[in-house]
Amino acid sequence: xxERNCDVxxxxxxxxGLYLLHxxxxxxFSIRMFETGSDVGGTWYWNRYxxxxxxxxxxxxxxxxxxxxxxxxxxxxxxSAQPEILKxxxxxxxxxxxxxxxxxxxxxxxxxxxETTNHxxxxxxxxxxxxxxxxxxxxxxxxxxxxxxxPGLSDFKGATxxxxxxxxxxxxxxxxxxxxxxxxxxxxxxxxxxxxxxxxLTVFQRTPNYSLPSQNAPMTPEYAQSWKDNYAxxxxxxxxxxxxxxxxxxxxxxxxxxxxxxxxxxxxxxxTGGAAFLSSxxxxxxxxxxxxxxxxxxxxxxxxxxxxxxxxELLAAKDYPIGTKRICIDSDYFETYNxxxxxLVDVSDDPIERMTPSGLVAKDETFEFDAIxxxxxxxxxxxxxxxxxxxxxxxxTLRKKWDAGPRTYLGVMSEAFPNLFMITGPGSPSVLSNxxxxxEQHVDWVTDSLVHLRAEGLDVMEPxxxxxxxxxxxxxxVAHKTLFPRAASWYMGANIPGKPRIFMPYIGGVGAYRRxxxxxxxxxxxxxxxxxxxxxxxxxxxxxxxxxxxxx
Ligand code: FAD
Ligand code: NAP
Numbered sequence: 001x002x003e004r005n006c007d008v009x010x011x012x013x014x015x016x017g018l019y020l021l022h023x024x025x026x027x028x029f030s031i032r033m034f035e036t037g038s039d040v041g042g043t044w045y046w047n048r049y050x051x052x053x054x055x056x057x058x059x060x061x062x063x064x065x066x067x068x069x070x071x072x073x074x075x076x077x078x079x080s081a082q083p084e085i086l087k088x089x090x091x092x093x094x095x096x097x098x099x100x101x102x103x104x105x106x107x108x109x110x111x112x113x114x115e116t117t118n119h120x121x122x123x124x125x126x127x128x129x130x131x132x133x134x135x136x137x138x139x140x141x142x143x144x145x146x147x148x149x150x151p152g153l154s155d156f157k158g159a160t161x162x163x164x165x166x167x168x169x170x171x172x173x174x175x176x177x178x179x180x181x182x183x184x185x186x187x188x189x190x191x192x193x194x195x196x197x198x199x200x201l202t203v204f205q206r207t208p209n210y211s212l213p214s215q216n217a218p219m220t221p222e223y224a225q226s227w228k229d230n231y232a233x234x235x236x237x238x239x240x241x242x243x244x245x246x247x248x249x250x251x252x253x254x255x256x257x258x259x260x261x262x263x264x265x266x267x268x269x270x271x272t273g274g275a276a277f278l279s280s281x282x283x284x285x286x287x288x289x290x291x292x293x294x295x296x297x298x299x300x301x302x303x304x305x306x307x308x309x310x311x312x313e314l315l316a317a318k319d320y321p322i323g324t325k326r327i328c329i330d331s332d333y334f335e336t337y338n339x340x341x342x343x344l345v346d347v348s349d350d351p352i353e354r355m356t357p358s359g360l361v362a363k364d365e366t367f368e369f370d371a372i373x374x375x376x377x378x379x380x381x382x383x384x385x386x387x388x389x390x391x392x393x394x395x396x397t398l399r400k401k402w403d404a405g406p407r408t409y410l411g412v413m414s415e416a417f418p419n420l421f422m423i424t425g426p427g428s429p430s431v432l433s434n435x436x437x438x439x440e441q442h443v444d445w446v447t448d449s450l451v452h453l454r455a456e457g458l459d460v461m462e463p464x465x466x467x468x469x470x471x472x473x474x475x476x477x478v479a480h481k482t483l484f485p486r487a488a489s490w491y492m493g494a495n496i497p498g499k500p501r502i503f504m505p506y507i508g509g510v511g512a513y514r515r516x517x518x519x520x521x522x523x524x525x526x527x528x529x530x531x532x533x534x535x536x537x538x539x540x541x542x543x544x545x546x547x548x549x550x551x552x
Contacts, residue, residue: 005130006032006130009111009120009122010034010138012035012137012139012143013042013104014040014043014044014138014140015043015089015435015439016424017033017423018040018093019440020033020443022096023447034107035102035105035106038104038105040092042140044089048082048167049166050197051190051191051331052081053080053189053216054079054082055079055214056079058079059223061434061435062436063092065440071228075224077219079214106126110388113420114131115394119132120419134450135421136420136422138423139384139388141381141384141431144384144387145378148376150354151354152354153355154355157357158369159371159372161372162374163187164186171371173194173197174198176198176371177202177368177370178198178200179359179367179371179372180204180372181374182374183207183209183375184326184328185326186375187203187375188209188211189328191203195339202343202345202367203342204347207488208317209317209328210295210298211327212277212328212329212330213330214273216273239437239511240510240514240515241511242509242510243429243434244435244510247276249279250265250280252281255283265280266293273329274329275327278322280294285321285482286481294322298316298322302334303316306338307338314344315344320486320487320488321486325491326431345365355372377495379496382406392420393416396416398414401414402414405504407468407469408463409527410517410520412445413463414463416462423439427471427506428506429506429513430506431491437510453530456530458530459532460529460530460533464527464529467528474508476502480503
């Protein structure tokens with residue numbers, strides 16, 4: 001493999017980037033790696049808001065690539081809080097000596113493919129230019145915080161925060177009147193903690209969310225050991241599940257059982273805690289009537305928890321199926337609305353009108369605050385990639401190519417952008433899964449591909465247009481077999497004005513997707529064009545037969 005400045009540029013030092021660096025370095029590739037932040041951890045470096053916590057069980061939300069690592073690390077809670085996950089990311093960086101390979105406080109601003117050299121020309125905000133054979137975007141799917149363009153936004157004189165860019169030193173809200181705008185996963189986690197601290201808290205909710213109790217608890221040594229004794233087998237099982245989590249799917253239809261049995265099952269899962277509730281029956285996400293039964297159970301829970309019936313009704317989601325916006329997992333969220341210092345303001349029909357120097361105006365009422373917390377989400381899946389000026393063949397920008405929605409083959413590459421890889425990109429299971437499982441699978445797949453190219457004396461890898469078109473169609477068809485497109489979710493791009501409404505992740509399942517990736521490799525990288533540097537279509541090792549044949 002010819003080497004210019006380096007073989008590979010990795011962008012991002014979250015869990016994706018860290019594992020990439022570890023694997024590629026071990027295989028002898030020369031690497032430059034850049035991270036906007038001042039340290040490792042990605043999501044868990046940026047999202048330090050009070051209450052931030054993982055909603056995948058700790059024993060499952062961790063790397064599986066090193067037996068020593070998974071044996072030596074001890075989690076303290078069933079669902080880990082942000083500081084502990086960040087500590088884990090730091091431990092991994094130190095243990096595998098990764099930090100020295102990462103250039104922090106450095107933003108990659110552009111990546112242009114040079115067709116004469118088949119290299120990527122990458123530029124940072126420090127003005128450095130790097131030439132690399134491969135460029136891997138480990139830039140995260142939920143890494144571009146979004147504050148809506150409220151009129152008068154800059155007029156507010158108090159403090160403002162976004163959950164996804166929280167100050168490292170923390171914030172003391174004692175005695176303060178605060179607003180939280182947004183009631184998604186971040187808001188729902190932050191609100192109970194903020195309410196404990198603030199003098200008064202007002203929540204502005206545009207859409208109520210279904211939320212399930214985490215039933216979080218300290219980790220017991222017995223439970224941790226039961227995983228550690230069996231990690232190899234359990235991790236392998238995880239990799240072929242639908243969502244990358246080992247949790248029991250009850251393989252019955254919600255409609256095939258009696259009302260009593262249904263209620264019993266929902267109650268059992270509610271008490272267990274976490275997202276396992278959505279696996280109570282096998283048709284909750286594909287059958288509206290089945291879904292209604294689960295949604296009504298949750299609404300009833302809210303009605304019995306929240307004392308004020310009017311507030312309870314406002315908190316009870318009704319307009320979309322449960323699970324089709326990212327399910328929220330909470331600790332005492334609904335209970336928080338029973339506090340005297342908490343008020344819910346529903347802005348579903350009547351949006352926040354404007355910010356003022358001392359607060360905001362909504363529903364003809366003037367509110368005064370010392371601080372506003374924006375829990376308003378992210379420009380997910382595409383936003384971070386679009387912030388980088390990515391240009392492929394003929395100067396085609398990624399933004400232009402994805403004008404009507406992301407187009408990828410397997411969520412890992414896009415045609416016209418040779419040798420540019422994405423970790424957990426749109427068109428892969430990604431945000432629908434336990435992301436540690438999806439990250440490891442993508443990193444392994446990409447790394448193995450680079451090794452294959454090197455072994456075969458090949459330099460350029462690119463999906464064919466046909467393979468990509470088929471995959472995009474497949475992703476879309478599978479999504480429309482479910483209830484997911486019925487919700488105005490960020491999975492659909494619906495939270496960003498003007499963003500195309502396309503269901504972005506692949507919902508076929510982590511295990512099914514992994515098999516497709518494996519079969520494509522076994523079939524000589526079906527759907528990819530692999531070429532030597534001076535390759536022409538005549539000497540190219542191409543494989544352009546049906547991309548999704550194996551999937552069907
Ligand atoms: P990230 O962690 O997002 O890291 C990407 C890194 O790339 C960032 O540090 C960013 O600064 C850097 N970067 C981006 N652009 C550039 C650039 N141009 N130049 C240089 N650096 C750049 N997933 C789950 O599976 N379970 C959960 O419970 C869960 N909880 C979450 C909670 C929150 C609050 C959020 C926001 C996400 C959560 N996720 C969860 C998803 C989470 O993002 C993934 O689990 C995982 O951490 C993603 O790792 P990553 O390395 O792919 O991306
Ligand atoms: P989010 O789910 O997109 O929620 C954003 C909230 O802000 C929504 O309630 C949204 O309302 C509201 N909002 C946006 N614009 C608004 C406006 N103009 N006026 C009023 N309200 C507005 O974002 P998030 O809560 O940060 O979560 C993003 C994702 O990160 C999650 O879905 C999840 O994948 C991940 N995450 C996971 C956890 C976890 O539990 N482990 C925690 C946090 C985040 P609408 O719904 O009406 O758009």
